[in-house]
Amino acid sequence: MRQADSRPSRRAFLGATGTVTAAGLSAGCQSSSARPDRSDAPAPTPPVSPTGRYQAGITLPQPAQRNVLAVVADLVDAGSVRPLLAELGEAIGKLTAGTDTRLMGLSPGDLTVTIGVGPRLVRKVDPALPGAKDLPRFSREQIAPRARGGDLLIQICADDPLVIPVVAAALLEQAGERIRERWRQSGVRGPNVPVDKGLAAPRNLFGFVDGIVGPHTKAEQQRDLWLAGPAPVAHGTLAVLRRMELDLPRFAKLSVAEQEAVFGRRRASGVPLSGGTIASGPDLGAKTPDGRYLVPADAHARRAHATAVGVGLMLRRSYSIDGPAPGLLFMSFQNDIRTFTSTLTRMDNSDALLDYTTTTASATFLILPGFDKQHPLGSGLFS
Numbered sequence: 221m222r223q224a225d226s227r228p229s230r231r232a233f234l235g236a237t238g239t240v241t242a243a244g245l246s247a248g249c250q251s252s253s254a255r256p257d258r259s260d261a262p263a264p265t266p267p268v269s270p271t272g273r274y275q276a277g278i279t280l281p282q283p284a285q286r287n288v289l290a291v292v293a294d295l296v297d298a299g300s301v302r303p304l305l306a307e308l309g310e311a312i313g314k315l316t317a318g319t320d321t322r323l324m325g326l327s328p329g330d331l332t333v334t335i336g337v338g339p340r341l342v343r344k345v346d347p348a349l350p351g352a353k354d355l356p357r358f359s360r361e362q363i364a365p366r367a368r369g370g371d372l373l374i375q376i377c378a379d380d381p382l383v384i385p386v387v388a389a390a391l392l393e394q395a396g397e398r399i400r401e402r403w404r405q406s407g408v409r410g411p412n413v414p415v416d417k418g419l420a421a422p423r424n425l426f427g428f429v430d431g432i433v434g435p436h437t438k439a440e441q442q443r444d445l446w447l448a449g450p451a452p453v454a455h456g457t458l459a460v461l462r463r464m465e466l467d468l469p470r471f472a473k474l475s476v477a478e479q480e481a482v483f484g485r486r487r488a489s490g491v492p493l494s495g496g497t498i499a500s501g502p503d504l505g506a507k508t509p510d511g512r513y514l515v516p517a518d519a520h521a522r523r524a525h526a527t528a529v530g531v532g533l534m535l536r537r538s539y540s541i542d543g544p545a546p547g548l549l550f551m552s553f554q555n556d557i558r559t560f561t562s563t564l565t566r567m568d569n570s571d572a573l574l575d576y577t578t579t580t581a582s583a584t585f586l587i588l589p590g591f592d593k594q595h596p597l598g599s600g601l602f603s
């Protein structure tokens with residue numbers, strides 16, 4: 221199996237074919253002989269191993285796959301969690317290997333399935349464990365009771381959009397009457413913009429590159445992403461999912477400079493308003509000659525900045541959505557839930573971006589440690 225960061229330059233391939241397609245389309249208006257060939261099979265995407273120290277679908281593959289479906293469910297009987305998770309882990313092994321007949325011959329490609337358990341289940345084991353606390357409420361929420369929280373997260377990601385509902389159906393069938401679906405959300409990522417060596421990030425529906433800052437080195441991931449302990453949760457992490465509607469018409473009415481002031485970065489290039497390259501962090505102290513901050517006081521990049529908040533880095537792996545309304549399925553992973561809650565609390569006071577958002581779903585999960593044949597999914601936590 222390939223490591224994701226050694227993927228072939230499939231993006232470059234798609235970029236190249238995209239250009240050819242666009243040229244072919246305009247030619248095709250005049251002559252049917254020049255019509256682009258859309259039957260070309262895409263370059264095969266290398267598989268990502270589902271087993272190992274950490275679950276796949278968080279740092280791997282990099283960049284993240286184009287499509288996501290998050291299914292959130294409740295357990296009917298919390299006592300059945302151990303066998304259920306072990307079965308899901310086995311099914312994930314077969315689905316990602318392409319040997320599960322429920323795939324109906326579809327190639328799983330770079331499919332990953334990531335499983336998390338909600339605070340209610342973690343509290344039953346030990347209320348002191350990371351992941352045992354529900355998320356608090358924040359401002360600008362319009363969340364129906366069924367779209368808040370949940371016992372089980374099934375996060376399915378793949379470049380091939382067809383694979384996703386088929387895998388979801390297989391896993392939900394596997395779980396059967398033992399779980400009750402609560403809410404689900406699918407999302408897509410646009411083309412990746414190169415950020416740094418081995419790192420790329422897509423644009424969101426406001427047109428800005430999203431996912432630049434995060435724990436991208438191994439050392440940062442050890443420090444801020446993966447749980448070091450206690451033993452039952454070591455090598456897991458804490459996920460936050462927030463579905464946010466974005467007010468596109470109102471944001472689109474701002475000038476480009478006003479939009480950039482909301483984020484604190486340039487829209488086209490992703491470069492911070494304080495200068496540098498797209499990979500640079502914002503210089504929060506930089507000022508204009510007349511003493512104004514280059515990154516405005518209420519800019520998202522300032523309000524959410526880890527040092528300004530006083531927390532570690534969160535790994536953001538968000539997807540854009542177009543249902544029930546246009547927006548963002550915000551997804552972050554961190555080893556301390558305060559990284560998320562303190563950041564959003566600080567944003568809540570005065571982040572220019574939040575004015576354009578309404579949150580309509582919210583949940584947190586303990587992403588279980590990685591698994592393999594000898595250590596079934598969830599077996600270290602649930603007895």
Ligand code: HEM
Pocket residue numbers: 424425426428429430431432433462464466483485501502520521522524525526534548550560563564573577
């Ligand atoms: C739950 C609410 C959110 C949290 C906790 C959050 C968190 C963060 C953090 C920690 C950063 C890095 C700041 C830095 O060091 O420069 C960031 C940057 C950014 N966020 Fe958010 N964010 C949230 C919502 C959103 C939304 C709704 C959008 C888009 C519509 C968005 C788009 C961006 C962009 C474009 C950047 C700058 C580039 C980057 O670092 O990727 N964020 N956010």
